[in-house]
Amino acid sequence: MVMPEKKITLLSPAGSWESLSAAIKAGADAVYFGVEQLNMRAGATKPFALKDLAEIVARCRDQGCESYLALNSIVYDQEIALMHNILAEAASAGVNAVIATDIAAIVSSREFGLPVHISTQANISNVQAVRFYAQFAEVMVLARELTLPQIAAINSDIERQQIKSPSGKLVATELFIHGAMCVSISGMCYMSLAGKNASANRGRCLQPCRKRYRVVDEESGEELIVDNRFIMSPKDLCMIGHIDKLIDAGVRVLKIEGRGRTADYVFHTTRAYRQAIDSVQRGDYSAEKIAAWNQELSAVFNRGFWFGGYYLGAKLGEWSGAYGSQATVQKTYLGYINNYFLRPQVAQIVLENRGLSVGDTIAVIGPTTGYEERIITSLFVSEQPAVQAKKGDDVTISFDVKVRRHDKVYLLHPRTNWQS
16 A cells, blocks of 8 residues: 655764765765764764854755754753854854753754754653643654554654644654664663763763673572573564555654664665665555665664664664674775776776775775765776776776765675675
């Protein structure tokens, strides 16, 4: 059955210029990003600078994509001036919305005339909280611990009670659909602060929860037997197989986690969920398509997948069982683009790290290029046809999309079968 036509916004992360371009290219309706240090991923990636705001917004606007500024960390008195500077620049640049939790950031954003989206750190779990935040905000990210019936009930109450935002429109709800899950409630964790003096609520989490732990009785010295020593590291959320249920529950903004992730992650997750949303709305969403999207999502960074998460009624998380990524595909640096010839559509590559062969799959990543992936069907070494090229060769390949000088080139290969 074809779903009723509804405006569904796919919101993707941008922690770098490469990821920003990749998100737009893959079909994001909006991107979210941080500048300076007042955001929840300030320590996970090099944040954009204040001077970058105008270009970020311009790039998004040119491609029909909205731009949301994450200003969602706790703000202290000595940072109010910086916060106001950021908001002034955001308003001048034309940012579409500010994602905030701290009431100072929420109120100040409104004073600068900027629409507000309430961050997941607010842990909105009931319609009374929605009614309170509606005096400030257009969109609210609901708590990740809610179930689908609870989410549907909140959206139904918004409609029934006609809970409106400052713009006069009904409040919209947003949910995370893919990416890292935190063992704490809606990400409000003090473990990193207690153990490492680096607060997660200030964007500085060092992720001690992702390590192995043993549970030992201090009096007897006996160890509690657990089947998984990664007892505080949940698998990543994956809702690609339940997008129809989220839309049916009334959610209007679907958000991918990952401002600390690379451009390939952003591209593949955005593309998969773009296709899934479009498929639901066309009425051809199927098990076969879901399986293909899961395969694509598995290729990039993940800690294993928790399909459905709390949304489907689970009481506790599924634990990762390993440290770091379980991606099925690995990137190995090859070199960089030395030149691109537009008319013949040929790219010249400097192979700095290793060789390249016909049949290999490569990825090109750059600040403007974003992410491009191709299988090598032919190559030239010193302008002569060849099957292989070795490190240091002058290599050219056909490339049907413009890439730029200094873009980085990677070899993509199966993670489990790779030998260096």
